[in-house]
Amino acid sequence: QVQLVESGGGLVQAGGSLRLSCAASGSIISFNVMGWYRQAPGKQREPVATITSSGSTNYADSVKGRFTISRDNAKNTMYLQMSSLKPEDTAVYYCYAAGRVSYWGQGTQVTVSS
Numbered sequence: 001q002v003q004l005v006e007s008g009g010g011l012v013q014a015g016g017s018l019r020l021s022c023a024a025s026g027s028i029i030s031f032n033v034m035g036w037y038r039q040a041p042g043k044q045r046e047p048v049a050t051i052t053s054s055g056s057t058n059y060a061d062s063v064k065g066r067f068t069i070s071r072d073n074a075k076n077t078m079y080l081q082m083s084s085l086k087p088e089d090t091a092v093y094y095c096y097a098a099g100r101v102s103y104w105g106q107g108t109q110v111t112v113s114s
Contacts, residue, residue: 002026002103004095009108012085016112020080022095022105027076029053031097034071034078038091038110045094049080063089085112 003025012018020036028034035050049069050058057069068081078095092107 002097004097004103004105006093006095006105006108009093009110011111011113014085014087014112014114016085017081017083018085018110020082020093020095020108020110022078022080022097024076024078024097024103027073028071028078028097029073031099033098034096036069036078036080036093036095038089038093039107040088040091043091048093051078082110085110087112087114 005023006020008018008020010018032053033050036048037045038048039045048060048063049067051069051071059067066084071078090110090112092109094107095105097103
């Protein structure tokens with residue numbers, strides 16, 4: 001059983017930056033895919049970015065060029081660097097890790113004010 005804990009969320013003005021972290025309680029080497037989802041009030045949870053064990057990344061069109069996903073296997077941590085934030089990025093951000101079993105974090109709130 002692996003626990004994922006997100007941190008780094010908060011309130012930021014439009015145009016600002018935040019870096020989210022997803023710390024795992026165990027090794028993340030075995031996770032083929034890790035990523036971030038977000039859920040805004042009244043909306044469905046949507047994928048934001050993914051990163052494979054080989055380092056390949058994929059982004060939602062809405063965040064391309066503004067967000068960067070990375071993972072540090074030595075620190076058992078995944079990151080999401082968010083820049084040029086917009087009010088529409090406001091949501092609860094969840095990290096997940098997929099291997100033989102999938103795990104989700106509890107979420108961290110990101111609020112972008114206009």
